[in-house]
Amino acid sequence: MATRELVRTGKVLTSRGGSPGKSKLAVGWARLRRDKSLILMTVPAGILLLVFGYTPMLGLIMAFQDYDLYDGILHSPWAGFSNFQQLFTDPGFWHALTNTLMLFSIQLVLSFPIPIALAIMLDSILSRRVRSFIQSVVTIPHFFSMVMVISIFDQVLGGSGLLDTFLRSHGVANPPDLMTNQGLFKFLQAGEIIWKESGWNMIVYLAALAAISPSLYEAAAVDGASWRQRTWRITLPGLRPIMVLLLILNLGWALTFGFEQMLIQTPAVGTGAADVITTFAYRNGIVQGNYSYGAAAGLFLGVTSVILIVAANKVAHLLGEDGLYRSRQ
């Protein structure tokens, strides 16, 4: 018993080093017996992932079938690549794809700098208590669901919301309803994300700011560098690694972003403004019951997302960052 931790670190029961005279199989069997309760502990999670993670992956076979609810996966007729042919010639799909990229770019460009500015501003506040109060407040919306965020936006910018009543009481006859305006939707969706996530994303930058050595600032100030110069030459370069990392990781989610956000607001602004590939797949697959077609769109999405995420991580590793997963163990 006393040697079990040693055993686990691989010094006694490995097939390579210790216990001469035992076959590889016997060693494996002994390790299995020794660790059986540990393996048993992973079983509940394993089963849940098997049923709700891996079975749906197998179910993607239906993208190559003409799936019928009553025949199921096993008996539905095969359709080859016809679903994909239909998909790639569907103007609705191309609209969803370009709209995804457009909404994503606007959201990223508008929302990316704000947490950085917030962090720099917060970092310059001397009072610890004021700082932590502001941080608490700006982080709250991160914990609201998308439905809640859009409900709150509705009460501010919507039909009879705060802005509307304010404008009416100040002589504007028919203020525009910003929640149903198709042209402004691309900015509205970015605004919702800015409101919800800026405070949360700021926390990472605050940590990075705390890691910049104060002696750099001190030396610069002694040499006569102004606040502006110090920010430009010390603070921003110090934040650069984390900015690059977050930017790259964000790009990895470019195609799958905003599903709930767009789905909730599609009735208000229409598919023309709010359709993304994920909502396109949901609408065709579930709402219209065209399962195979929706699954084909889903498979396209899954494969391109994996490529994007792996590529994004590769770039992060090339730049010397850890990325979403680590390259070294």
Add this chain to the structure above:
Amino acid sequence: MTAITQRAPIRRRDPRRPAWQERPKAATQGTKSGAIVVILLIILFPLYSIVLTSFSNQAAVNLAGGMVVWPQGLTISAYKLIAQGGVVGRALIVSLVITAVGTAISMAVTILASYGLSRAGSFGHKTILWFMMLTMFFSGGIIPLFLVVSALGGFNQYWALILPSAVSVFNIIVMRAFFMNIASDMIESARIDGAGDWRILWRIVLPTSKAVTAVIALFYAVTYWNSWFNILLFMPADSSKWPLQMVLYTYITQGNPLPGSGTSTIGGFVGNQQIAPLSIQMAVVTLTVVPILIVYPFVQKHFTKGVLLGAIKG
């Protein structure tokens, strides 16, 4: 004495300011304070107005012409109406129960898996970890998941709102990282005393990782409380079973009346007092927001640690 008091006042340095840092100009300070006040208002003012409107009577809502900004005519009748039963009151209970049960299940599964994978050199742990992590990168998507859950009889069942998303592999990885850092001599000495893995997990590992357990439990709880799309997917039509987020979606963002709820869009009565429909709507929003606001201060510190951990250890 008078000579001293009449001396020109010296501007005192803030002792918290580093010695090398110049004192910012008054204009800079003013702009910064203004910006901070605006930011705080952008977040807090909508919440304030929503809560206030939910506590306002018909006259106050009419006077404001919509959302109430100045407190007057306060009443709790919107909440009384909700407490009388109907969809909203039931949805609140459903949401609370799903959050509690779901978090318990998720935590049990996550703790077990994290410890099971945390002992260096144990049999097959790398394979199992890879098996789990693959689901983070590729998923079958909505449609096959919907068909799998339906085939298992999950349509319109509460378990369909819990089990498919019960395990977060990301949380397992975070928790496993914590468990791996627990001093191994403590575990080793327990093992010498004859404790098995189950007892070590329960008696040593869990008591020494209360903070990470609390963080992960709250991540799960917030996820369950906030989850909406799985309701739309698995429980789209049966409003008598809906959790709160789905009620919020139907009633507020889509502006549809809730059948059989007593809270139609024309408002309702408690006794003979009419309640503005807007107050009832805002009461629904308030009910979704308040639990998060109550829990939030207790865990904010830990959440901050959690996000850093996620960013660094990923």
